[in-house]
Amino acid sequence: MADETTAAVENVSVTIDGMELSVPAGTRLLDACAQAGVDVPHYCYHPGLSAPAQCRMCLVEVEKSPKLVPACVGTVAKDMVVHTESEAALKAREGVLEFYLVNHPLDCPVCDQSGECKLQDYVAAEGPAMGRSKEPKRVLGRDDFGGDVLFYADRCVMCTRCVRFMREVAQDERLTVVQRGHRAVIDTFFDEGLTGNLWADNIVDICPVGALVSKDFLHKARAWDLDRTPSICPNCTQGCNVRLETRDNQVMRIKPRPNPEVNAHWMCDFGRLNYQWINRVDRIEAPLVRDGSGRHVPMSWSEALMRLADALRGQTGGAAAVVSPFAANEDVGALRRVMEAVGGGGGVFRCEQGEEVTLPGFPELALRTDRAANVAGAELFGFSRAGGADGKGGLEGVAGHAGVLFVLGDELADAAADFGANASLFVYVGQHLSPAARNAHFVLPSTTFAEMEGTFTNVQRRVQRFWPALRAPGMSRPAWQILGVLLAGIGDAGAPGTAADAFAGLAAVRPEFGMLAWGDLGAQGAALPEAVGQAGD
Amino acid sequence: MSATPIRAGSEYDPSSWPEARENPGFAGDTGEFPGLDEDGVRGLSYVGERPADGGHASVAGTLPYQVATRDPEAPLFVGPYEERLEKVLGRYPDRQAALLPALHLAHELRGYLSPQTMDEVAEKLQLPPAYVRGVASFYTMYNLAPVGKYLIQVCTNISCNLCGGDAVLESFLKHTGTEPGEMSANGLWTVMEVECLGACGFPTAVQINERYFENVRPEDVPAILERLT
Amino acid sequence: MAYPYRHDSEVRLLSEHFGNPRARTLEGWVELGGYRALRKALGMDRAEVVNVVKASGLRGRGGAGFPTGMKWSFMPKKEPGKPHFLVCNADESEPGTFKDRELMRWTPHALIEGCLIGAYAINAEHAYIYVRGEFFEAAQIMARAIEEAYAAGYIGKNILGSGIDLDITLHIGAGAYICGEETGLLNSLEGRRGEPRVKPPYPAIAGAFRYPTAVNNVESLIAAAQIVENGAEWYRQWGTEKSTGTKLFCVSGHVKRPGNYEVPLGFNFREFIYDVCGGTPGGKAIKAVIPGGSSVPILTADELDIGMDYESMAAAGTMLGCGSVIVMDEGTNVVKQVRRMVDFYAHESCGQCTPCREGTAWSAKILKRIELGRGTPDDLDTLLDISDKMTGKTICVLSDAAAAPIVSSIEKFRGDYLALMEAGDLALAGAR
């Protein structure tokens, strides 16, 4: 793809701060500078939006150009010589920064943006040592924009990113600049607000300062106390690339991570704000094995898995299963292999559904009908949908199953109290000990996606990795590890030591996974090829 | 205040100015063109009565921006107003371009642009209400709150200021008993400063509703107010 | 017959009929020789029309002084389905300027003719005249004239039997100086906030409704029509080599006879003020003169021996701008007037660019403080530094315009600033 677009354009050589490089003619100066390792300060420019070149923060000196050039709209030309740190450029940018400070409240100690604020960063990097303004600052105060968004008008730098996002990307123009000149402020249509728009929180992300903040995150944590882990939004099949931002082993917020194939720079508010379940604490912390008297006895992993392997060995009558569409490819794939080792069998997953909402300015992205990340993965590994749109029911076929019964990740919250009571062997791999799960002979604590490494397959058949952001509670382990060790115990496969091993094992069930190398997935995933000779799903 | 010399604080002698023959003034009221009366300058008889439906479509957007008779409750875009808007719409490649004319129409009828009015205009032109608010608030001629029957805008920009614009402003404030931007208790007057009206050679320029008064001196103010009421 | 005063030194090409109500009507205008230029133009090649205007050396009268014929020649070749537009800039809002208003109120048909010729030259089928909203009276006169011209077949389908369709629409602004800037004007015409656009693309490539567009000032278009009628050489007989023809100068402030005067470019500035405009009332000494509208650097009384043309003004460190001469006599409180101008720019800044939005408002606050006697000398350094950071760094030149009076007044009238600081109270604030 890169070839197609660049082949037509000729490469030109440019010099940026003394470094010579060759880039396609017409490349945005800001991008060319980035390639030269120079981060030119900018506010109004955002790669996902139009470039109004209005903040004047990105001015750089271009030789033979009479005026400083805004790097966000300027493009490279043959033999251009650019100085981003020349006296004139630095002075201009220092000027812009001082202008911002004339009215900025500098309430960093109580501002949620502090620590990740572009005004702080740029002023520290190249701002004036002291603002010279002796005049009283203008005071506007705070406004509730509705939805999750709170507006601190005094902190706004008038970059209009938020207005442009709502206009160009959300295409629901609910924000505007009201008034003009120094009286201009960002506002909604009086009381209309942003309520009801599913994408509004993206403006909090793109606001370069603390003018737009999330009510959910308000005063919850300081930016510098957060750990950030690349991950995948678990809340629908779109698989938006995200960062889980955590503190004290809790997810504090979810932020989108750019991926031009999946979610550009954006994510939906539903996915973003639906993270409390990841922090849920009533977790199973140790493997529990039912003893002769019917009591669950905590046990070491080796003991528990040895006993389970003993119980399974020689079983060939097939199994039934319920899996969670939140489970990783490696988890469901490992379960499928275990099931095949005991004679195969069918399985179901249950998924909550809702209305699909597309992001008009980037229609590749939609909050999808299926509100769990790995429906495609579950289907690929032979599990079929059951139950209703509320993610409940559909357990009739398995509840009374008489043979081996696996449950992976599904909490069974709505299951009948006698769920699995007829099973000859009921293995529960999951996080929460619901009444139905208590019927299991083996209760094995597994991690959530946030506590492990693994992949999801999204609605576009894109396989995307996530990384552990939280410490797993107690003895819980990734399901692929639990099931992988089990498989090694009952068959002749080796136990997977890493997620990469687990991923490699998927090819045994679905050959197309064999066409994807773990190393190719990178941070942004890769499309799963169609298996040769297979019609696909 | 009417006794205040045109340039407070200076020993300037106004008698060196050509006599203004009559005020309330109009541009060119200097005696240089004996044949010209106010009608001749303003072209009133030439312009005549413009039809309520706006006349030819090319000029249907030529609206009196602020008139003395208005009704904040009046229905928008009905009858001749609807015709006017339809004509205006026919002159541009898209509906959005009719936004300023449409706001002018609403403003003329209702005297100011309330949130409700902006919403109605937005609906008529199929634009987002917030967008309409952004545009309406950009332009200073759209009042966003009710003003007096007569909106008196006194230019205090440099050319008028050099010739006593501040004193004229003060005189209007004093004679209407108001503060800048505030409506008088009887609902008749709102006085405010305005930027250059493009009549700098005829200082001080004052716009009252849609029409200009020029060469206004502080002492002319009572006569102007009287002429209006 | 300039208006409201006349003077024998004038060369009245544009302003000949000022003060003559008869010239307003179609009938009167035709009697006076109107619409001959249009007939002639329609008989010429479009390129020929552009070339005549180019050869005349006519430079845009809206402020920038860019050659009008050249601007027209930048219009791309007409492609099917891609309309061209002519937009007449009648937003006249620069403090000190009041020429376009008089042109429209006295000679509306001259502007119609200019628009038709301009539209023909650039192959546009629609011309918009963007009149500032406050000019209700002028707009009424224009409206009446346009209706008359439509009825008589000068505008509309198949004009004057030429087979060419041309429409004119009067568009009324709503109160924003920045809509005089050509791209701000285009945004406003399109029903947007009147914020200037980033250039490139220039209007000739993507103008009104993103189609090729030429934006021309009222005076430029009327002059162009006269040039088409009388030829480039005829026009070149006035003015200087690079600043050809005549220009309307708007005179205001402390002069005996304020008003519009039309003189050839290159006319001596001192003579103009003292002779044509009658000098200051009461014969007081001149303290300062702004030669081209509030956006240009101020001159002192010693700097008036220059020609009123683009080059001479530039050589004197200022600009001809739109020819708006504002005279201040010795009693003037320059600081107050500069503050008033900067207030204006702060009020009119569209607010997109940080240096302009914040710089104008900040400077205005400092100037107000100085005016009230609470300034200190280092405020002047701050002002100069702010001005530097506002100049040449923004989308349009309003920011530069706001800085110009600050810088030039501090350079030339530093004493006035310091006096206010020394007085330390309101002593001088009462002065005009």
Ligand SMILES: Cc1cc2nc3c(=O)[nH]c(=O)nc-3n(C[C@H](O)[C@H](O)[C@H](O)COP(=O)(O)O)c2cc1C
């Ligand atoms: C802040 C600003 C205000 C302007 N105001 C006007 C104006 O009121 N009238 C005008 O004709 N040109 C104005 N101009 C100049 C226009 O941008 C443009 O140069 C002009 O309309 C071109 O016409 P011309 O080539 O015939 O001069 C302004 C420019 C700026 C930067």
Ligand code: SF4
């Ligand atoms: S609220 Fe934030 S994103 Fe919006 S204009 Fe202000 S600084 Fe920019």
Ligand code: SF4
């Ligand atoms: S669209 Fe789906 S994946 Fe993306 S943020 Fe929303 S819920 Fe998450």
Ligand code: SF4
């Ligand atoms: S310089 Fe000022 S007026 Fe011009 S675009 Fe920038 S902010 Fe607007």
Ligand code: FES
């Ligand atoms: S980022 Fe370039 S001007 Fe704002």
Ligand code: FES
């Ligand atoms: S300065 Fe008052 S009208 Fe221009």
